[in-house]
Amino acid sequence: MPSTCPQSFIDLPKVELHVHMEGSIRPETLLKLAKKNDVSLPADTVEGLREWYVFRDFEHFVEIYVAISNCIKTPEDIELITREFLDGQAAQNVVHSEVTYTACTIKNLRGIPWDEQFDALKRGMKYGLETHGATMGLILDIVRGDSPDIANEVAEWAVSGHGEGVLALGLAGSEARDAARPYIEAFAHAKKHGLPIIPHAGETQGPESIWEALELCDPPRIGHGIRCMDDPALVEELKKRGTVLEVCPTSNVCLTPIASIADHPIQSMIDAGLNVTINSDDPPMFNTTLSDEYHRVSEAFGWDMAMAKQMARNALEWSYLPDDAKLLVSSRLN
Template sequence: MDEDQLDRIIRLPKAELHLHVEGAAPPAFIRGLAKEKSVNLSGVFREDGSYAFRDFVHFLSVYEAATSVLKTPEDYARLTRAVLEESAANDVIYCETFLSPDFCGGGDVSAWQDYLHAIRETAEAAERDLGITLRGIVTCIRHFGPDKAKLAALCAAETAGDWLVGFGMAGDENKGRQRDFAYSFDMAREAGLRLTSHAGEWRGPSEVREAVEDLGVERIGHGVRAVGDPAVVEMLAERGIVLETCPGSNVVLGVYPRLADHPVQRLREAGVKVTVSTDDPPFFHTTMRREYETLARTFGWDEADFLDITRTALDAAFCDDATRETLKKRLPT
């Protein structure tokens, strides 16, 4: 692949379905906010200014420590703008971001509505200014437990609509079972929200099957461990379940030792619908352009492959059909 072809690939319009808003916070933004609020974040950053963590569990604690400086709707408005500016600079035209009422108002519906209003208002301004469309997905936090998840689902149900379009689950996959959260997913489904859940990042194929069969999700966050069971891979392909893969994240966290070992190519070849996202990009030293570049270099994907990935993401997006069709018109033919 020559450099001109690679340059065209990394500049293609992109759609990202798996992005945690706090996890996308530039380190300088968090440090600046901490300084404004006189919050001590010692241990959160390395000497070079990047986020410091040893493994997945430590990553979660650093993530929550960094998030602790985000205390008001205005903080989240500023964060949303910073995140969307970075996404737009990477040619992202559509993005869905995970939002947790646990971090935005402590699970209180009234407080959550204030946070959501600030985020949405900022997103609408960014769409006018930057040409990037954002939609929100409420996530419960798995390691906070099922009772907290019910509060998150209530917040989601009370604000479901044309902007808040989905419900899902993030957090430590090694805590509890998918089915423990069925009540919350049922509540969200009844409110008209579409469903996704982190599964198969750390636990095996049975975790992916459980998310599909017990929670009724139509997308899976990560899902890469499904590759260990041909029957689960076949189920994903037959049911059209879409995987929100995050290859760079998986390599940095040690799910796979190197990108060449990542199963995204094998899953595509097996007929599974896959998309590409950054997850928590500054934590994992990645961007959407970098994901495209490394995938192209590693697997030899060309422009047609990446346009197929983007169309898959737009087809799987939780936005309304009119928004989807408008976005598709921005893709090269």
């Protein structure tokens, strides 16, 4: 459906630190993939798929994710989703994206080797830079529940791609206690080669998942992290470390007990002195964009454009963009 986001938020140059490639595939792109690969979907029009995408519950969210994965069959499909992702980011003036990508799932489902996936991703990234001046880096994630051998393989892929577009090793999936502990070897391998670990934690589970992430990963950033507010000692620890929290407001309203944007802890997190950024997570699945996220939070908490710009500066500062590129984007914000 058409966005009601004011143009001022669309025009604001933005950097996104927490967005999933597979979860960013819009209905238009999914329909192209389904027709190309002869995959049956619940609807055969863009309008029908948009209706199907409307968030209902977690089970439906997973159903869409599975359908998307089933439509990605070749390296050319990976290049297409990368190109169209960057088209969408450029349309809302997102100048740099640090994108979580689950290479192990694509390999396991489709048998596409990592080197072929990476070549396709790099072709898409080259297109984004040449066409839009938009840059993109990759966070290759381990999925909690996968075997340590798979995790070690993903860590090796991440290390091999470092300097060519891979920025970090990620960790997603269930936040159950000790679910990350089997991957200590993978984390150590990545860190030995200069790659940071950026885990999801404190989204659906409490502070204990964040404490575990700090212990095992020593992360510069944490995906979500909103449950830190349940533990004052954890808030102080995150402030002491300078850990950045990649907050995804609309996603949190959909997937956690938070009732509305106005009930989201983001303002309390900022007031507590935590390092916070605004992100979209899986935007078409939650009927949002990064511009919408800025607008919704600003509207809910009475922010002016100066505050929105400061949040954009924060994301820029805590990104892995080179310093010269940061200066260029910063000049546009000023």
